Amino acid sequence: MSIFKPGDIRGVYPKEINEDMAYKIGLYLSKFARGKIVIAGDFRKGTLSLKEYLIRGLANFSDLKIFDLGQTTTPIFYFASRFIKSDWGIMITASHNPPEYNGMKIIKGIFPIESEQLKEIENGVNSLFVKEYSPKFYKPELTNLEGEYFKNLKRKLGNISFNREIIFDIGNGAVGKIIDRVVNEFQLNITCLFKDPNPDFPSRNPNPALKESLIILQDEIKKRKDTIGFAFDGDGDRLAVVDENAQIVQPDIVAAILINALANKNDRIVFDIKSSFLVKKTILKKKGIPIMERSGYPFIKKTFVEKDALLATEISGHYFFREILQDDAVYASLKLLKILDNKSLYLLRNNYKLPHISPDIRIKMDSHKADLILKELRTNLEGIIEIDGVYKEFENGFGLVRKSITEPLLTLRFEGADRDEVYLIIDKFLEKSNTLRKYELIIKQSI
Secondary structure, eight states: OOSEETTEEEEETTTTSOHHHHHHHHHHHHTTOOSEEEEEEOSSTTHHHHHHHHHHHHTTTOOOEEEEEEEOOHHHHHHHHHHHTOSEEEEEOOTTSOTTEEEEEEEETTEEOOHHHHHHHHHHHHTOOGGGOOOOOOOOOBOOOHHHHHHHHHHHHOOOOOOSOEEEEOTTSGGGGTHHHHHHHHTOOEEEESOSOOTTOOSSOSOTTSGGGGHHHHHHHHTSSSOEEEEEOTTSOOEEEEOTTSOEEOHHHHHHHHHHHHOOTTOEEEEETTSOHHHHHHHHHTTOEEEEEOSSHHHHHHHHHHTTOSEEEOTTSOEEETTTTEEOHHHHHHHHHHHHTTOOHHHHHTTOOOOEEOOOEEEEOOHHHHHHHHHHHHHHOSSEEOSSSEEEEETTEEEEEEEOSSSSEEEEEEEESSHHHHHHHHHHHHTTOHHHHTTHHHHHHTO
16 A cells, blocks of 8 residues: 555555655655755654655755754644744654554645645655656754743643652653653653653554553552553654543543633534544533544644634544644643642543443445445435544434545444444444445444
8 A cells, every 4th residue: 555645654664665765755845845844753763764865855956944853752843843934844753653664744834734735745756757866965954942842831831730640651752852851841740651762662552542552551550549641652642541540531531621621612622523422512511612523633633723723632642722733742641730730530530421432343345335335325314424424413422434544444433322322323324225234243243
């Protein structure tokens, strides 16, 4: 499959993404990109050499002024891009993906470039005759804006009253580079697990949304009293939360806590289509304006900015805040500590009850069959929303059937007040698609 995914570029290094590809991407962009561009990278295998060859390509034709941030977190990259008022930005990272991956996140202004723009870059890169050019060595001066980043954090958050121990599971990711500054700036009692960045990620999977990624953090919390924990992904933009009882606080509940604490009447809040009904209900309870968007960072970020939303949340663990105009796992963790104000996270999270929700049900099938199922549902199911696939809301939940944009499969998700209601909602979908009905056993066994 192509390394050019919807919203970013990623692949196995060096088999799928390598220095030659990085040079070609830089070379193609150099033909039309103008102004200022910020470049940075995380601590994965190949990041430094990919960054070097990307910059060599960028330096060939363009009049771009290149700012190299070195190795840092993706949120600091986003902050620096706004601080410098850059026209373009490229972060070398594979974010939460397994250790063998690397990739690029490309932004134009403050927005991630969208699928169509990435397709244009892919086509342009594939049409290059690179033998006509020789990689020109160019090394821009390093630009360190971490100090400005922390000044901004301090301005936005102020003092944080939280005296209990906090465990930060860095997971050998990029947050390890800045965690000492977090401790010093906010005078918090933070114990770090797997602090040092390591491209092999020997401690756990870089994705904190996986339950197995949180086992060690949960075990450490069990050894202590009155301690909460946060886990970060490889580049510092995804967050997982664990309470004093070593229980995972689901992202939908984290979202509800943030909404309840921060939202006022008429505040707009963006949430992804796979979110629990709890998120929308919490927004409405606060008399806010819920805005549903399709899953995926580029779509959530674009709507979040364009709608001037107070917050945006994704069940993957991304939390966006208007005051910083981006998502940031470190900022989100500190914001939660400020909201808690020494109170119990366990007691607070118990104010929010999740309905019964299925996991993502992933059914492998070819594109033609997936399109046929979606066509049958669109034709026969009334009152649907078509932001991303087919979504239908019910009194206490929803059903969602969508086609994967990265793999040959159909993904389904259902929510209801209890398991029986989930089965009823599934049946309503099965009744409207003869093709989907053939997968009834697979779907119901997943609940």
